[in-house]
Amino acid sequence: MKIEQAYTIVTSPGRNFVTLKIVTDQGEYGIGDATLNGREMAVVAYLEEHVIPMLIGRDPQRIEDIWHYLYRGAYWRRGPVTMSAIAAVDMALWDIKAKLAGMPLYQLLGGKSRDRVMVYGHATGRDIDACLEEVARHVDEGYKAVRVQAGVPGIATIYGVAKKDGEPYEPADADLPAEHVWSTSKYLNHVPKLFAAVRERFGDDLHVLHDVHHRLTPIEAARLGKEVEPYHLFWLEDCVPAENQEAFGLIRQHTTTPLAVGEVFNSLYDAKALIENQWIDYIRATLTHAGGITHMRRIADLAGLYHVRTGFHGPTDLSPVCLGAAIHFDTWVPNFGIQEYMPHTSATDEVFPHDYRFEDGHFIVGEKPGHGVDIDEQLAKQYPYKRASLPVNRLEDGTLWHW
Numbered sequence: 001m002k003i004e005q006a007y008t009i010v011t012s013p014g015r016n017f018v019t020l021k022i023v024t025d026q027g028e029y030g031i032g033d034a035t036l037n038g039r040e041m042a043v044v045a046y047l048e049e050h051v052i053p054m055l056i057g058r059d060p061q062r063i064e065d066i067w068h069y070l071y072r073g074a075y076w077r078r079g080p081v082t083m084s085a086i087a088a089v090d091m092a093l094w095d096i097k098a099k100l101a102g103m104p105l106y107q108l109l110g111g112k113s114r115d116r117v118m119v120y121g122h123a124t125g126r127d128i129d130a131c132l133e134e135v136a137r138h139v140d141e142g143y144k145a146v147r148v149q150a151g152v153p154g155i156a157t158i159y160g161v162a163k164k165d166g167e168p169y170e171p172a173d174a175d176l177p178a179e180h181v182w183s184t185s186k187y188l189n190h191v192p193k194l195f196a197a198v199r200e201r202f203g204d205d206l207h208v209l210h211d212v213h214h215r216l217t218p219i220e221a222a223r224l225g226k227e228v229e230p231y232h233l234f235w236l237e238d239c240v241p242a243e244n245q246e247a248f249g250l251i252r253q254h255t256t257t258p259l260a261v262g263e264v265f266n267s268l269y270d271a272k273a274l275i276e277n278q279w280i281d282y283i284r285a286t287l288t289h290a291g292g293i294t295h296m297r298r299i300a301d302l303a304g305l306y307h308v309r310t311g312f313h314g315p316t317d318l319s320p321v322c323l324g325a326a327i328h329f330d331t332w333v334p335n336f337g338i339q340e341y342m343p344h345t346s347a348t349d350e351v352f353p354h355d356y357r358f359e360d361g362h363f364i365v366g367e368k369p370g371h372g373v374d375i376d377e378q379l380a381k382q383y384p385y386k387r388a389s390l391p392v393n394r395l396e397d398g399t400l401w402h403w
């Protein structure tokens with residue numbers, strides 16, 4: 001069996017998505033998600049110029065060998081563009097292998113470790129009251145876990161909070177990056193009040209999460225972790241940028257609030273010290289940005305040795321292809337923690353027909369052979385690519401900060 005054809009499909013049903021389709025000489029095909037928010041066309045160029053020509057004629061069943069050919073064989077290793085391209089190939093090849101086996105992907109990975117996959121949704125509001133209403137809506141819809149992000153008095157625009165209450169949040173909202181202004185002190189003073197209000201209204205059983213989006217220093221993160229301890233967060237996410245993995249060692253000494261990190265990681269080496277030192281509780285790297293199923297299995301297995309569980313990144317800027325494959329992975333992986341879920345627009349769901357379903361705060365995996373997600377290429381053509389950038393952040397004195 002040989003790979004006869006491979007091509008990228010860029011579509012923007014509300015936001016940009018990059019999909020790689022691989023077709024074999026026997027007519028079987030698989031698809032993978034290659035979406036890197038705000039840098040989509042860099043991955044398309046990498047795939048078209050450097051990856052696809054090398055795939056033609058190879059045996060699609062040799063997933064492991066193709067992974068190493070693309071990783072080691074490139075000489076230049078890692079990085080989000082390279083690893084998203086490799087991930088898309090890997091996801092498409094697992095899709096093909098599972099279709100050839102006549103099995104849903106989770107069966108090929110080792111079968112079910114659980115019947116359903118707990119997800120967390122996003123509640124966002126411009127102030128605490130509006131945010132509590134959104135938490136209530138999620139609880140009514142069956143969610144058992146909710147990420148809570150509210151506006152902070154004195155900060156005009158903040159990560160995770162939609163421009164209008166009740167609307168979904170989309171960060172890549174401008175042709176060129178919007179500029180936000182950030183105040184660490186205003187933020188730190190406000191967040192404990194938000195979680196006090198959440199626990200007061202919703203009691204102890206609801207799992208609550210919060211995303212700091214990389215904005216604090218280690219000692220500031222330690223303070224926040226301590227101050228929210230009474231509210232028993234499921235996790236505190238990305239509390240500092242993680243290039244310097246040792247930073248988490250400092251935070252860890254100060255707080256029992258569980259720590260999650262990794263949505264911008266693209267390899268095991270980004271997380272090695274974090275995992276081996278047990279500085280974190282949840283690893284958030286996901287299939288599309290961290291080298292696909294083949295590499296995420298290695299990360300999850302290492303994590304499992306150190307009591308670290310998975311908490312895959314699942315924003316709307318990953319396509320339903322990634323989400324579908326992730327739900328198979330989540331259904332299998334022994335050390336599963338939780339799956340992030342931001343619902344895609346109905347236009348996106350139409351372009352990417354899928355067989356996973358949301359029920360009572362959980363995803364239920366589908367039974368179709370492969371990862372269960374397809375692409376309607378004709379419909380995809382109706383939504384042309386439109387450049388969209390993530391914002392940048394500045395301190396009140398103008399210094400460029402982490403967004």
Ligand SMILES: O=C(O)[C@H](O)[C@@H](O)[C@H](O)[C@H](O)CO
Nearest residue numbers: 037171211263314315317340
């Ligand atoms: O926890 C999350 O879901 C993330 O922080 C996202 O909202 C990112 O900001 C986005 O994926 C960037 O492209």
Ligand SMILES: [Mg+2]
Nearest residue numbers: 211237238263
């Ligand atoms: Mg995040």
